[in-house]
Amino acid sequence: MPQFLDTKDPEFDAGFAALLGAKREESADVDAAVAAILADVRARGDAALIELTARFDRLELAPDTLAFSEAEVDALCAQVAEADRDALEQAAERIRAYHTRQMPEDAEWTDPEGATLGWRWRPVSAAGLYVPGGLASYPSSLLMNAIPARVAGVPRLAVAVPTPDGQANPLVMMAARIAGVDEIYRVGGAQAIAAFAYGTATIPAVDKITGPGNAYVAAAKRQVFGRVGIDMIAGPSEILVIADGDNDPDWIALDLLSQAEHDESAQAILITPDAGFARAVSQAVEARLETLERRAIAAASWRDFGAVITVRDLGEAAALADRIAPEHLELCVADPEALADRITHAGAIFLGQWTPEAIGDYVGGPNHVLPTARSARFSSGLSVLDFLKRTTTARMSPQALRAIGPAAERLARAESLEAHGLSVAARLAKLND
């Protein structure tokens, strides 16, 4: 059974604090093993990649088979059903349209002192996308990572995906082709991250690494951060649904289960002002859990981390939502926009009962890579900005230097940075000649 909380209960605060503080993920201590793999790939390049792939994926490769050939990708794509390809293409088109609107603009202006200031955005030169193998090998995640990179204008886009026992996922290949990926390597784990960060003879280094992965991949990304850029380290998925009584309990139950089925550590929470509706959803969840394919996973998540919270009103619901800062927030109420305006912290908001969170996982348009574990308080989902960087620009006219140089000189002296001040003073002296 999930936790049942009620804000009218005097014990509520303690119960809610325990829910917020629950540790859902034990971080496996794999740092030493990962450091060894990184050092090995850095030192021995392709040879290390080939050995590690033989050991972990039971797959014998050579330098010229590390990458999938065009013909291999063709053959795998040919296995994809037409309806699946169409669905991927529709998703890609919508994701592309959404992210194209995110492109920031360059700026330049001259201020009254005569200083011309601005900034310009440029893409990273190369990005490496990690795609997990096995069960969590999701073509949708490939689209969500690759398309923003392509929209940002990244000239070189590489994918690494492990193929245990040589098994490749045709849908992932099709997604890579649709997204316009340039290179696909059959390597995984920390060794793939090492190849992206340090480069090998076959896999040139990239400047930015994104994409989900297991504990080894996450630890490797943390360790190479600084040498290359990385996206966030995502935790288990979460959903908070705020729903009034005017909803179908089964729909809301399915929305909760669509996060719970991801992972035993996932978290699904319902907040409602209607105690009867709370019970109805809870019963609907139990009913669905009897037949759901992934019921073992979903039931464990719902039992260990699920919660149903009854509140006095939607104002209370909004305040709790900000404390939870959920990855996904679904607002199934009469006026979802008004409720959304009262909430500051969420990765993505799904408005109204016709917007199940799963729409956002695939075809809505916004990115499905979102901040977890309350990090929506200070971070954002993946976007084109993750594949761009901003360079600021400044040009002083002699007149501008005369107007603002003396202040710089004064502050440099106050900070005991003499050369800073002299570099301005020498120019001012020339102007005052």
Added chain:
Amino acid sequence: MPQFLDTKDPEFDAGFAALLGAKREESADVDAAVAAILADVRARGDAALIELTARFDRLELAPDTLAFSEAEVDALCAQVAEADRDALEQAAERIRAYHTRQMPEDAEWTDPEGATLGWRWRPVSAAGLYVPGGLASYPSSLLMNAIPARVAGVPRLAVAVPTPDGQANPLVMMAARIAGVDEIYRVGGAQAIAAFAYGTATIPAVDKITGPGNAYVAAAKRQVFGRVGIDMIAGPSEILVIADGDNDPDWIALDLLSQAEHDESAQAILITPDAGFARAVSQAVEARLETLERRAIAAASWRDFGAVITVRDLGEAAALADRIAPEHLELCVADPEALADRITHAGAIFLGQWTPEAIGDYVGGPNHVLPTARSARFSSGLSVLDFLKRTTTARMSPQALRAIGPAAERLARAESLEAHGLSVAARLAKLND
């Protein structure tokens, strides 16, 4: 002597690679000590802060003296010379004007399928700015961190600054007042970062921590990252000047020294197509080093990490600049804009001979917190975006769900995520009733 390189030299590639790969900073292994301090402050709050401040800063505090009082700030500000205050105010005004232009816009639109999509930016709820004590206690850094946070609309802005032996820097207090900081605490080191991350009875936790610091502060920021947001971990400062022969060698020498004087690990590089000018600058550096106040530091930086590179033409210079990806890039050439267009990777660009880098440190307007150690390949300087986060929004009309729901259902099934598909299918069934 710095390194002298020439692209016409057959040994150039090896020399340049060595320059790029030079390890300028030994990262002190302080992780265990820092972890103990974080755990202590997390467990014992103010009591731990007070003990650690007594030990490290030789200063006896009580919970009610952890924060500076208004009267104390008043008294310190009264010590600031009027000209210094005016310079800080001019700097603040220019930094504010620049960063105000960075504010991103919210968006919302309805697409042809009937899906209303968009995003909204919101500030973090509270930010904590770290300001080092002692020599590196720079009022300009306070302005560069606090003003973007204020422009972003962060409702609560706290500063932590150590005051060894009770010595506070009046200019830092004045900068905090000008920037509109809400709270100033006299704590430093890893214990200050712990207070910001976990909160104590006196210092409420924040959601984002920014600002420079020593090895302990940097390690503490790394360790609390995830629980709170942090800005980049900055390495030693760097400048690359590309200058043709039509410059005053002394000005360029001072620009190089204005980075070299920061830190023995700082790096200053000149690239020029004019071998005679290269020698003239090098001589000017030596001449300035005879009298510069911080000559011991600047000379060590110039000797160990400085470089003078002679190139065939500015095209070569641009290509090398991209490989260096400098924090600061100064272009003292006839057409600096044209040269800037050929360069992709730099934190900030200073255009033309009237724009010494030091202008950007204080009063130019753009931020002086910039990516170091070649991370300009994938990251940007501090901006209002560091204090904002984006929430994506989506609302499906029944018509939109009918148009795109089937693709989501199809992909959910392909990814073996049944509940995802059912959450869409249940709604589509209702629509098709």
